[in-house]
Amino acid sequence: MQYEHILIRYGELALKKRNRKEFETQLVRNIKKALKDYPGVQVIRTFGRLYLALNGEPYSEIESRLEKVFGIHSFSPTRFLQSFELEDIQNAALQVMKDVTPFPKTFKVAVKRPNKQFPHRSMEMNNLMGGFILRNTEDLRVDVHNPEVLLSIEIRTDGVFLSSRSVAGMGGLPTGSSGKAMLMLSGGIDSPVAGWMTMKRGVRIEGVHFHSYPFTSERAKQKVVDLSRILTQYSGGMKLHVVPFTEIQTQIRQHCPEHYTITIMRRFMMRITERLAQKHGALAIATGESLGQVASQTMESMYTINSVIDTPVLRPVVAMDKEEIMKIAHRIGTYETSILPFEDCCTVFVPKSPVTKPKPELAEQFEAPLDVEQLVEDAVNGVESIWIDPSTEEENEFF
Numbered sequence: 001m002q003y004e005h006i007l008i009r010y011g012e013l014a015l016k017k018r019n020r021k022e023f024e025t026q027l028v029r030n031i032k033k034a035l036k037d038y039p040g041v042q043v044i045r046t047f048g049r050l051y052l053a054l055n056g057e058p059y060s061e062i063e064s065r066l067e068k069v070f071g072i073h074s075f076s077p078t079r080f081l082q083s084f085e086l087e088d089i090q091n092a093a094l095q096v097m098k099d100v101t102p103f104p105k106t107f108k109v110a111v112k113r114p115n116k117q118f119p120h121r122s123m124e125m126n127n128l129m130g131g132f133i134l135r136n137t138e139d140l141r142v143d144v145h146n147p148e149v150l151l152s153i154e155i156r157t158d159g160v161f162l163s164s165r166s167v168a169g170m171g172g173l174p175t176g177s178s179g180k181a182m183l184m185l186s187g188g189i190d191s192p193v194a195g196w197m198t199m200k201r202g203v204r205i206e207g208v209h210f211h212s213y214p215f216t217s218e219r220a221k222q223k224v225v226d227l228s229r230i231l232t233q234y235s236g237g238m239k240l241h242v243v244p245f246t247e248i249q250t251q252i253r254q255h256c257p258e259h260y261t262i263t264i265m266r267r268f269m270m271r272i273t274e275r276l277a278q279k280h281g282a283l284a285i286a287t288g289e290s291l292g293q294v295a296s297q298t299m300e301s302m303y304t305i306n307s308v309i310d311t312p313v314l315r316p317v318v319a320m321d322k323e324e325i326m327k328i329a330h331r332i333g334t335y336e337t338s339i340l341p342f343e344d345c346c347t348v349f350v351p352k353s354p355v356t357k358p359k360p361e362l363a364e365q366f367e368a369p370l371d372v373e374q375l376v377e378d379a380v381n382g383v384e385s386i387w388i389d390p391s392t393e394e395e396n397e398f399f
């Protein structure tokens, strides 16, 4: 049987202290965006329930899109019946059970009856439905504790919903319900994961990538575009700002002591990203920094790098081990792209022995020969901004 409806559940607990209406509106908007390739699908909101009418659109493709929408707790392919006749409900329930593949050995019926006009109570309905199914199938037993299939039947005022399966969603909050952050996106493993985790909390992100052509190739930039496109499967489109970083790196190398080059370079990245955040209305910066992972990610280093800006920095992977981060990278589909061997602007100029405990005063002193303000301004003015869409291979410049 082709399913005609999908019932969507979202984290009700998360809503207690939030504006529920706003949350739902954002979720509906994101679901529509995620399903824009399936124009037949209707999103229906009634009586505190959210469901989709598929109108012939392919269930399995829609399932894989819904699995990537933040804010969905779980969803179920659902049979929707607009009859309250006992016989009709029994036949529909039997049909739903027969469609389960592989056919189970045990099941349990769970009836909910929010529609109090319906004459049979939930307990009585459990027996009426369960008995009917048992009489019309073979080798099937009821197991109330650990059933293979939980047949859920909800009798509502607008009809009866039947489902035999629940698919786990991503959880989190709908993207766009918690404001915007600039994601410092390198071609590595950590920052795409950090971006995904930030989005999971409802934050819309714009990517910022520092590119040092010709020290780093067009392929290295393309890798970041590809990573961004993978992230858009979860967000439905994002901006990527590519910052020209060659001049700054050249000047740092010429004028600053070698062991401080990474620290000073990172301070520039922060200043420029903060400027872009202000320009584009973002209230935070997200990075893939993980404490202790490399020389530039010690506590002292974070302090010295962070001290040039006032904008809050979100570091969702700060406390995670590399294996944990890699696990998420695999799950969200960025890992294979992240490990492609293109050089990054940070790996091009690796000093022999970078300072592990840099100090803000020293960094400032070593930056003195540079015209910091001018360099930052030039970099910001030279930004190339790209709109990346999940469904097209072509990205287009919008400035």
Ligand code: ATP
Binding pocket: 183, 184, 185, 186, 187, 188, 189, 190, 191, 192, 208, 209, 210, 211, 286, 287, 288, 289, 293, 294, 296, 297, 344, 345, 346
């Ligand atoms: P990643 O895997 O994200 O590259 P990493 O372990 O290589 O992280 P670093 O190279 O020290 O760590 O970078 C720390 C963070 O700084 C990155 O997670 C990213 O947020 C930011 N960053 C580094 N290089 C760039 C770049 N070229 N453009 C934008 N952001 C960058």
Ligand code: MG
Binding pocket: 186, 187, 188, 344, 346
């Ligand atoms: Mg890196």
